[in-house]
Amino acid sequence: MRLCVPNAAVLGLFCRGCLSRTGNWTSRSFNSLPRKMSRWNSEEPCSPHLNVILSLLMSRKQYGTENVILSDIKKPPPHVFTSGPFVYADVLDYKHLRELIVNNRITWLVHYSALLSAVGEANVALARKINITGLHNVLDLALENCLRLFVPSTIGAFGPSSPRDPAPDLCVQRPRTIYGVSKVHGELMGEYLHHKYGLDFRCLRYPGVISVNTPPGGGTTDYAVQIFHDALSTGHHECYLRPDTRLPMMHISDCHRATVEFMQAPECQLSLRTYNIAAMSFTPEEVAQEIRKHLPHLKVTYNPDSIRQTIADSWPVRFDDSNARRDWGWAPAFGIEELVADMLRSVRDKRTNEGLPVS
Ligand SMILES: NC(=O)c1ccc[n+]([C@@H]2O[C@H](COP(=O)([O-])OP(=O)(O)OC[C@H]3O[C@@H](n4cnc5c(N)ncnc54)[C@H](O)[C@@H]3O)[C@@H](O)[C@H]2O)c1
Numbered sequence: 164m165r166l167c168v169p170n171a172a173v174l175g176l177f178c179r180g181c182l183s184r185t186g187n188w189t190s191r192s193f194n195s196l197p198r199k200m201s202r203w204n205s206e207e208p209c210s211p212h213l214n215v216i217l218s219l220l221m222s223r224k225q226y227g228t229e230n231v232i233l234s235d236i237k238k239p240p241p242h243v244f245t246s247g248p249f250v251y252a253d254v255l256d257y258k259h260l261r262e263l264i265v266n267n268r269i270t271w272l273v274h275y276s277a278l279l280s281a282v283g284e285a286n287v288a289l290a291r292k293i294n295i296t297g298l299h300n301v302l303d304l305a306l307e308n309c310l311r312l313f314v315p316s317t318i319g320a321f322g323p324s325s326p327r328d329p330a331p332d333l334c335v336q337r338p339r340t341i342y343g344v345s346k347v348h349g350e351l352m353g354e355y356l357h358h359k360y361g362l363d364f365r366c367l368r369y370p371g372v373i374s375v376n377t378p379p380g381g382g383t384t385d386y387a388v389q390i391f392h393d394a395l396s397t398g399h400h401e402c403y404l405r406p407d408t409r410l411p412m413m414h415i416s417d418c419h420r421a422t423v424e425f426m427q428a429p430e431c432q433l434s435l436r437t438y439n440i441a442a443m444s445f446t447p448e449e450v451a452q453e454i455r456k457h458l459p460h461l462k463v464t465y466n467p468d469s470i471r472q473t474i475a476d477s478w479p480v481r482f483d484d485s486n487a488r489r490d491w492g493w494a495p496a497f498g499i500e501e502l503v504a505d506m507l508r509s510v511r512d513k514r515t516n517e518g519l520p521v522s
Pocket residue numbers: 170171172173174175192193194195196197212213214215235236237252253254255274275276277278279293297315316317318368369370371372373379380381382384
């Protein structure tokens with residue numbers, strides 16, 4: 164049995180076997196790297212993405228190393244490569260994806276590959292290709308091979324005309340980014356194929372995900388990861404959002420647990436195919452204040468970037484996740500205090516292990 168988690172802009176996992184029947188999960192990440200990640204990704208060509216890597220490693224613990232196949236178009240770091248099956252897979256290469264699914268008897272597919280919000284605006288044609296054409300490939304293959312398919316959506320699937328505080332599961336969705344448009348398209352296509360052909364499509368709208376292993380991927384919420392690295396290196400963070408910009412956020416371990424719990428939930432418990440999940444909402448100033456409880460010297464200056472500020476201003480400030488809580492028992496473990504303490508500990512350990520100074 165194998166679970167495959169393709170990296171939809173983040174993760175690609177293939178899973179051998181059906182979780183519900185066998186308890187085995189195989190994951191693969193299908194990550195295709197935009198040729199021009201320019202200002203966001205340039206210095207981290209080989210870094211693991213938070214969601215993908217962590218999810219994969221944890222999934223492997225739970226479902227068996229050989230049962231989760233990770234994939235990407237980027238070379239993985241050594242510890243990922245040696246942790247279990249890893250294959251090259253481009254979400255735009257339909258024939259190769261099909262070969263991987265057939266040859267490995269994949270039963271679950273987690274599709275993380277995508278270009279995120281800010282980098283998508285910088286390269287709309289590529290974002291359209293990866294986020295929409297890549298998704299169509301994955302949907303077709305899931306249907307053809309009776310796979311259970313997970314595709315993450317995002318707070319970015321909402322726009323300025325959506326209710327923002329809180330945003331419910333079902334409401335007006337008119338996002339103003341190609342990223343958001345592609346995510347709404349994914350939600351609707353998956354739900355259509357579920358209702359028309361019985362595809363076991365499952366989708367969670369993630370808040371901004373925070374992890375020590377996640378390098379900036381060109382998202383609007385990237386600052387909430389970078390601030391921890393800056394706090395422990397230079398002690399100064401320059402934020403590209405205004406200090407009062409409130410956005411929903413989540414610790415990676417809650418994000419991963421939500422995904423696994425949702426994938427394991429019996430179909431009869433699901434009243435929706437796309438759910439919001441929430442944990443906390445904070446502003447740059449609030450997270451800086453919480454960090455200062457541990458590192459009083461942290462200095463934050465603000466230099467709003469018009470593209471990312473406009474995107475953030477169009478997104479929800481809070482998510483209503485009451486349907487996920489009611490239907491399949493979703494409950495986050497991390498609030499802002501726990502998140503900040505854990506991130507500072509993890510970033511400190513990472514820097515120490517890499518021989519870097521810690522401020
Ligand atoms: N990180 C977050 O805060 C967040 C929030 C909400 C939703 N999500 C969703 O989670 C998923 C992962 O996000 P992330 O933060 O890890 O993004 P990321 O930018 O860090 O990773 C994207 C991955 O996609 C891969 N990729 C790009 N083109 C590909 C192709 N042609 N074939 C295969 N792989 C390709 C890249 O190599 C990269 O590893 C995305 O679908 C994103 O929309 C992320």
